[in-house]
Amino acid sequence: MTSPRHLDTTATTPVPDREPGWWRSAVVYQVYPRSFADSDGDGVGDLQGIIDHLDHIAELGVDVVWLSPIYRSPQDDNGYDISDYQDVDPMFGTLEDLDRLIAAIHERGMKLVMDLVVNHSSDEHPWFQESRSGRDAAKRDWYVWRPPRPGHTGGEPGAEPTNWHSFFSGSTWEWDEASGEYYLHLFSRKQPDLNWENPQVREAVYAMMRWWLDRGVDGFRMDVINLISKAVGPDGELPDGPAKPGTRYGDGSPFYMNGPRNHEFLHEMHREVYADAAILAVAETPGVTLEHARLFTDPARREVDMVFQFEHVGLDHGPGGKWDLQPLSLPDLKLNLAAWQEGLAAGWNSLYWNNHDQPRVVSRWGDDSPEYRVASAKTLGTVLHMMRGTPYVYQGEELGMTNVGFTSIEDYRDIESLNHYREQLEHGADPADVLAGIAPVSRDNARTPMQWDDSPAAGFTTGTPWIAVNPNHTEVNAAAARRDPGSVYHHYRRLHELRHTHDIVVEGSFRLLLPEHEQVFAYTRTLAGSPTLLVVANMSSEPATVTLAGLAGPLAGEVLLTTHDDGAPAAGEELTLAPWESRVLLG
Template sequence: MRDPEWWKSAVVYQIYPRSFADSDGDGVGDLRGIIDRLDHLVALGVDVIWLSPIYRSPQDDNGYDISDYEDVDPSFGTLEDIDALIAAVHERGMKLVMDLVVNHTSDEHAWFEESRSGTDSPKRDWYWWRPPREGHEGGTPGAEPTNWESFFSGSTWEWDAATGEYYLHLFSRKQPDLNWENPEVRQAVYAMMRWWVDRGVDGFRMDVINLVSKELRPDGSLPDGVVRSGRFGDGSPYYTAGPRIHEFLAEMHAEALADKALLTVGEMPGVTIEQARAFTDPARREVNMVFTFEHMGLDHGPGGKWDQRPLRLTDLKANLAAWQEGLADVGWNSLYWNNHDQPRIVSRFGDDSPEHRVTSAKTLGTVLHMLRGTPYVYQGEELGMTNVDFRRIEEFRDVETLNHYRHALGDGASPEALLAGIRPVSRDNARTPMQWDASANAGFTTGEPWIAVNPNHTEINAEAARADAGSVFHHYRRLIEVRRAHDVVVHGDFALLLPGDEQVFAYTRSLDGQTLLVVANMSGEPADVELEGQADHLAGEVLLSTHDDGAPAEGERVRLAPWESRVLLRR
């Protein structure tokens, strides 16, 4: 019988199809390319593949703007290709999870085209349509129904002159929000989910799923947000984990997910620990786990992601520990450093210099994978892939980046300052092609890649990593093996050590008389620390280490080389 909680011991690998592997030379990754490279994932040892959107789409937001949920975009292949991929994944003993994007569709989806065809359209209420503010002319600044600012800059409202109303889009203007208040919308979504489950998929990663419930006033209007600068306000209190979100997720589970032993993870910007406990409480039957963003905002300044500041290790430890402890008795954690929306972690929280790139990538992996929760590996993370040093705005492809640049330029910012702020944090850092080998275009394509390949692919690539026993790839492979071999990694209790230390991240995991000790130097300088009461554990079996020649512990004291980490087991 299939274990209904099989996902607790699994490791998930995220594929961004556009950048993974191109089989036909058009410069865009595709489903056949993924099939051709599956054995790389078998060698790594992952259990699940999460596929970023491959649905039919105009590609305004690289596939997160869907025009047909039940078809494959021609740039990626066909329905026959996705069937072949599902079969190939299952044949290799892995599972496949699809991206579910149902807060919004593309403005080219048939539902929206029908909705905007007239105010009397049967699908008019499938989206959020509202008239201009009273006393304002539609399409002029200030006439928008609310003052909310889009995640992608500018207003969340787009004027439609043909019908004399605005439609809501929390993201791009080509991504109109679905109106989940309408039960017909919800039933259409659930029917689509059942269609994919019947086709063989093993679960869903749910894009910004906690934004689907909006807070309505009694008269049906939406509230304005607090204005902090400029003319736009923060509308997030009125659409983040809105009043009906638990009702909607419970209904989704009952209608499309119940009794199928699927993996479900909700991407939830702004989610708190208390909210996550409710979302992931098995008794509530909503989702298995959520993606939190708190640890990904610790290096953001007052100006948000474009305003970077140095990470304080004590902040990171406190945050991860709070989530470990907060979901210890109810719910479940997801564990990640990288995804398609985040810059490369080795360039962000690690050190991507030639001296420390490999060891810092290994240590970041160790710290994350030994925590309680389901780890997610983003394509190229297992190679220690780095950010890209794009020099001109024309080299970027990401709609969020380009919108920010255009709006900030219009507000008077200098191009040089904008580029300096964009380079380290743009989502394009995660979206450059997978580096398979040292050949032209990193073995990703025989054509012209849709976005430039990182020039360091001649040194950092899968072929070289698999051939090197000391590579980041083999360290990640061993991390997965340790998780699979030791229940304490999956189910053990967590306890943080040295909470005030700005250099060393240390913690224990304990289960049935076994204790796992993780000790990691998260800096480029040697570390000498005392772990009070941990002498026996420091003398335990070394399950994994970044440095084979590491100095032995002396009682409770341990000396660590720059970016050295160890995993020790005391039985």
């Protein structure tokens, strides 16, 4: 199955050296291009805007830039619906602009990771256009097509091949009148799922990935890659999922998450694409178990380098799911993160609070009031970055950007939020109640424009932004943060320095302390031949006093980093922490 590699002469700089395992000590910065920086005044971020602000990223001390999708797309799901995997959408620029971005990133000693979205394509991709042209089309089997349920006419409620509920509301099946069958879409109806059971599909994907590596890309973050294998029966049947109360739908996830051939497909991808390239292969894996994560990241299995798992960001979801937000239990968060730290000791994990799909953590689990926003953003960063794994910084996280607080459905742009609003109103819900549930968790909280300065559009654009700028950009912005040595930006820069200069931060083993404490998150990192690293953090807006029996050495050791320079000294084994105070000690 291996295809020859053809070097692309458009690459303008050599790829930086990639030592095996280089990513273990790396820090990744995620750019959401649509909202990062607009260079031409059309209100949408673009590749030139990223180039113009690369020094902001480089001076933060990160090693890798991860781009959310910039491929040609109808933008139904903001670029996660791709109509051409080997071209740049004109709203972002051109392939030549991307080549210049790759060169500029490499010149600064950083690497570039592309988002890879191959569980599904856009329904406007030529592959799907041919697939839907008729049941005898050459690419019909490149997607998942099924007839209506026996005894039903296509297009009527309940005729869908299964009862699966889409991530974006409604059924996962869309009726295609012309060809008389349904196609599967786990997400939007404009995002049909590719059929990974077909080897032609897999080789087409691998060829595309090789093309990007030849262009100078240093790796891929693979979107929902653990959904690519569906539990297909011997006659092509797909089973119904357990009923979801209050709807006519069922939960199909047992039949498409971590499916029966998932590991086989990722091993094949590793062999066919990047076995000898030492690139970064990151698997986004919703619903992944620790058991599967160990398999995905076991170096001997040659599948992926690390996973994104979602257990910790689901801990505040109530019975109604993400739209039913509940107060976070700090002991639950600590125990969950500790389980992944210890359970993936032989593998590798991605460390994150924020990304393009999550609300801003300083509003979610911190305190975004003027009094504590900076301290809580710093402490949340400290707790995360001192763990074992590769930390990810989402654009604006280094500034302590907050949720936006939209009050009207007209303010939202996210398809998931809009579909949920419409579906709930169809079921008779009060619009005000639905909006109240959307506001703290909508993905649009992460997608408001990057706040560069205090000008009317936050320095993001000279035009009208595609989505409203957070009003607090007059105080929370990069220009102010870079000037202030006590800012969140400079705290993150110091966190990255610690990872790059202390092996214990990268390789040390993890041990959770005080698991039941309601305010304090404390843990140690240990490595043979090194003093113990202690992280102790008050994750609340009230003072906290803790006794760390047996750890007097670290408490009296070198202070590597602190959020409060005037914090109270340790008294023996007892330590009093101010609200949102954290310390990193080595001793």
